[in-house]
Amino acid sequence: MCGIAGLLKMDGSPANRDLAQRMISTLRHRGPDDCGVHIDGPVGLSHARLSIIDLAGGAQPMSSVDGRLCITFNGEIFNFIELREELLARGHRFSTKSDTEVILNAYREFGEDCVHHFNGQWAFAIWDAHDRRLFLARDRMGIRPLYYTRRGESFFFASEVKALFACPEIPREIDLQGLDQIFTFWVTLPPKTAFRGVSQLPPGCCMTVVKGDFRVRQYWSLSYDEDDRLRSVPEDRLAGELLSLLEDATRIRLRADVPVGAYLSGGIDSTVTAALAKNIVHERLRTFSITFEDTEFDEQPYQREASAFLGTQHSNVSCSCSDIARIFPEVIRHTEQPIIRTAPAPMYLLSKLVRDNGYKVVLTGEGADEILGGYDIFKEAKIRAFWARHPDSQWRPLLLRRLYPYMENIQRQPAAYLRHFFRVTPEDLTNPFFSHLPRWDLTAKLKLLLSEDARKTLRGYDSLAELQAQLPPSFAQWTYFGRAEHLEEKYLMPGYILSSQGDRMAMAHSVEGRYPFLDYRVVQFAAKLPAHLKMKALDQKHLLKVAVRGKIPDSILRRPKQPYRAPDGKCFLGAAVVDYAEEMLSRESLRNNGLFDPRAVGIMVDKFTSNRATGVKDNMALIGVLSTQLLVHQFIHSSAEDLTPCSDSILSNKSAVS
Amino acid sequence: MQRLDIEQQIRSFVTDSFLFGQPIDLQSTDSLLAKGVIDSTGVLELVSFLESTYAIKIKDEDIIPENLDSIHDISEFVFRKLGCLV
Numbered sequence: 001m002c003g004i005a006g007l008l009k010m011d012g013s014p015a016n017r018d019l020a021q022r023m024i025s026t027l028r029h030r031g032p033d034d035c036g037v038h039i040d041g042p043v044g045l046s047h048a049r050l051s052i053i054d055l056a057g058g059a060q061p062m063s064s065v066d067g068r069l070c071i072t073f074n075g076e077i078f079n080f081i082e083l084r085e086e087l088l089a090r091g092h093r094f095s096t097k098s099d100t101e102v103i104l105n106a107y108r109e110f111g112e113d114c115v116h117h118f119n120g121q122w123a124f125a126i127w128d129a130h131d132r133r134l135f136l137a138r139d140r141m142g143i144r145p146l147y148y149t150r151r152g153e154s155f156f157f158a159s160e161v162k163a164l165f166a167c168p169e170i171p172r173e174i175d176l177q178g179l180d181q182i183f184t185f186w187v188t189l190p191p192k193t194a195f196r197g198v199s200q201l202p203p204g205c206c207m208t209v210v211k212g213d214f215r216v217r218q219y220w221s222l223s224y225d226e227d228d229r230l231r232s233v234p235e236d237r238l239a240g241e242l243l244s245l246l247e248d249a250t251r252i253r254l255r256a257d258v259p260v261g262a263y264l265s266g267g268i269d270s271t272v273t274a275a276l277a278k279n280i281v282h283e284r285l286r287t288f289s290i291t292f293e294d295t296e297f298d299e300q301p302y303q304r305e306a307s308a309f310l311g312t313q314h315s316n317v318s319c320s321c322s323d324i325a326r327i328f329p330e331v332i333r334h335t336e337q338p339i340i341r342t343a344p345a346p347m348y349l350l351s352k353l354v355r356d357n358g359y360k361v362v363l364t365g366e367g368a369d370e371i372l373g374g375y376d377i378f379k380e381a382k383i384r385a386f387w388a389r390h391p392d393s394q395w396r397p398l399l400l401r402r403l404y405p406y407m408e409n410i411q412r413q414p415a416a417y418l419r420h421f422f423r424v425t426p427e428d429l430t431n432p433f434f435s436h437l438p439r440w441d442l443t444a445k446l447k448l449l450l451s452e453d454a455r456k457t458l459r460g461y462d463s464l465a466e467l468q469a470q471l472p473p474s475f476a477q478w479t480y481f482g483r484a485e486h487l488e489e490k491y492l493m494p495g496y497i498l499s500s501q502g503d504r505m506a507m508a509h510s511v512e513g514r515y516p517f518l519d520y521r522v523v524q525f526a527a528k529l530p531a532h533l534k535m536k537a538l539d540q541k542h543l544l545k546v547a548v549r550g551k552i553p554d555s556i557l558r559r560p561k562q563p564y565r566a567p568d569g570k571c572f573l574g575a576a577v578v579d580y581a582e583e584m585l586s587r588e589s590l591r592n593n594g595l596f597d598p599r600a601v602g603i604m605v606d607k608f609t610s611n612r613a614t615g616v617k618d619n620m621a622l623i624g625v626l627s628t629q630l631l632v633h634q635f636i637h638s639s640a641e642d643l644t645p646c647s648d649s650i651l652s653n654k655s656a657v658s
Numbered sequence: 659m660q661r662l663d664i665e666q667q668i669r670s671f672v673t674d675s676f677l678f679g680q681p682i683d684l685q686s687t688d689s690l691l692a693k694g695v696i697d698s699t700g701v702l703e704l705v706s707f708l709e710s711t712y713a714i715k716i717k718d719e720d721i722i723p724e725n726l727d728s729i730h731d732i733s734e735f736v737f738r739k740l741g742c743l744v
Contacts, residue, residue, distance in 0.1 A: 413698060414721040420691045421698045442697055448680045603679040612675075613706060615699030621678070 142203025142494025187495025269365025373534025
């Protein structure tokens with residue numbers, strides 16, 4: 001795991017070494033162990049290394065034995081051992097034991113199709129000095145990030161936007177359409193980002209830059225065509241297949257020349273990954289978790305139970321409202337995009353705990369909810385679809401109360417209103433966004449906070465239409481369940497879960513996350529499963545539960561789903577008002593940045609400071625505005641030097657080992 | 659208290675609480691649910707506002723869209739609760 005950056009002068013003029021150096025110096029948090037720059041005529045590749053595999057021989061940028069190719073690579077190719085054997089048999093030579101060199105030789109052997117041979121998480125760029133071609137690729141699910149921009153005859157790329165902004169010629173401006181998308185879907189629609197002119201290579205895509213032009217190509221996508229033959233296969237057999245795939249996915253994700261730990265949230269998914277890892281390594285597994293002072297969010301009893309059951313050596317870090325407020329500006333410096341929940345912040349504390357305990361690599365349970373029917377949004381869609389078939393039914397909508405047992409406001413909702421909020425008609429079922437419209441409609445209310453100028457610029461822009469234009473041709477043939485899964489897997493997961501909450505928070509403390517559930521073999525298997533096996537009646541992740549019975553505590557298998565959440569608005573505008581929040585939300589600051597209407601924001605802030613009841617929308621609004629203001633402050637108004645990592649010593653160490 | 663005053667107070671509350679004070683095209687008889695003005699926690703906020711502002715007690719069975727789904731409906735409902743003639 002590392003940081004990569006580079007540039008290509010498309011007019012053939014020489015690349016500037018200082019610039020390549022400056023770009024990578026903004027990414028040292030991703031790779032504190034080593035740093036390298038390779039200049040070859042018009043190309044400059046740079047690399048900040050977090051040494052995990054072949055500690056002695058894996059330095060980068062790395063050139064092929066014949067000197068023709070040079071690579072800068074962030075990530076892991078977990079099947080590199082098998083691929084290396086295959087490439088050796090085909091006559092390739094290796095001078096290191098690293099997975100980086102396996103990519104180089106795979107590229108020599110298979111060309112751009114090399115990506116089909118990789119099982120892992122990656123973003124890399126390969127310069128072919130002979131063909132004068134730059135090839136970039138990103139993993140299937142979008143675990144590792146890759147951004148790029150073009151300015152005149154210069155092409156730039158990097159793991160994070162801040163490395164691009166280290167180049168003085170690259171303009172910095174918020175992309176209003178990107179902001180519109182975040183204030184609807186919680187994420188931008190790739191290739192768009194929060195910054196105008198800066199693109200991200202979408203997950204499952206590769207890109208070639210040659211002769212002054214570039215071309216992006218999607219090499220992989222997931223189909224949600226259910227395999228009807230699986231309907232007649234006994235459930236236990238499919239559960240067995242799922243378990244075998246997960247075991248192998250975990251096994252190859254334990255490949256490292258440094259010890260591998262695991263997150264343990266107290267939910268099913270991370271308990272499963274920890275359980276599988278424990279059985280493979282045959283030694284005491286090291287596990288880590290977050291606890292919350294606020295019992296509404298805390299899962300400590302389940303974490304203790306999982307740790308005791310699996311016999312892990314467990315540490316946790318406590319997170320309070322004041323912790324979230326204290327680290328939030330730094331969190332936004334890493335997310336590099338507005339967010340509407342604070343949930344990434346505790347993950348920042350968690351990665352620090354991991355690093356402070358001497359670990360660089362952790363397994364996590366991310367991805368299970370997306371691919372195996374875990375999210376409440378799937379359950380909500382299922383209930384609404386069930387209701388839509390008999391819209392006059394009085395009792396069907398009452399199932400809605402089973403949706404969000406942890407949300408007091410929903411539970412207190414009078415039945416008549418509950419019916420209206422989730423209202424549904426048979427025609428709604430044909431809407432491609434059936435599952436997500438209630439969430440998106442609610443989030444889109446945040447756009448009322450935009451300034452008149454911003455709204456004027458956005459007049460006529462329709463983010464839903466843009467999303468609709470991106471849908472794959474087969475989308476219409478999928479069930480509503482498959483469509484909902486696609487929208488989660490394709491957008492929210494890479495754009496928020498794996499980025500703002502995942503890569504960015506882990507790499508802030510030089511920690512690499514590994515995701516057994518996102519092994520492409522597991523993902524492809526899950527996508528073919530009939531929906532009723534993923535959610536049987538309203539039992540979420542049903543097949544996974546069958547697969548891991550006996551391997552994790554029954555109490556965790558049976559517990560109601562508790563989505564990972566963290567306290568929001570009250571962290572900033574609670575009993576005490578946080579200084580920087582007051583400044584960022586002041587009329588003057590809002591007016592200067594021009595994105596939000598100071599009066600509207602003032603009314604929203606007043607709701608918090610006057611201690612009135614606030615709802616989900618108010619909290620999303622506050623976090624959305626505050627994070628956007630912090631983003632502008634740190635990325636638009638700052639100098640290139642300000643973007644280099646600051647010391648993490650601001651964090652107090654509140655860890656406890658049990 | 660004049661009926662128009664009540665309607666104006668309720669309009670201000672609805673606009674400030676649910677629309678961040680932004681003036682959108684909202685007629686007194688428009689359905690707050692159909693227009694997406696009120697969200698799932700909004701109705702509880704509305705009820706607590708009405709109870710504290712007008713010193714009235716609202717029973718669970720009163721919390722139905724027929725009473726509370728438009729600025730006009732809410733004003734009428736408050737008026738009835740206050741014992742005023744509509």
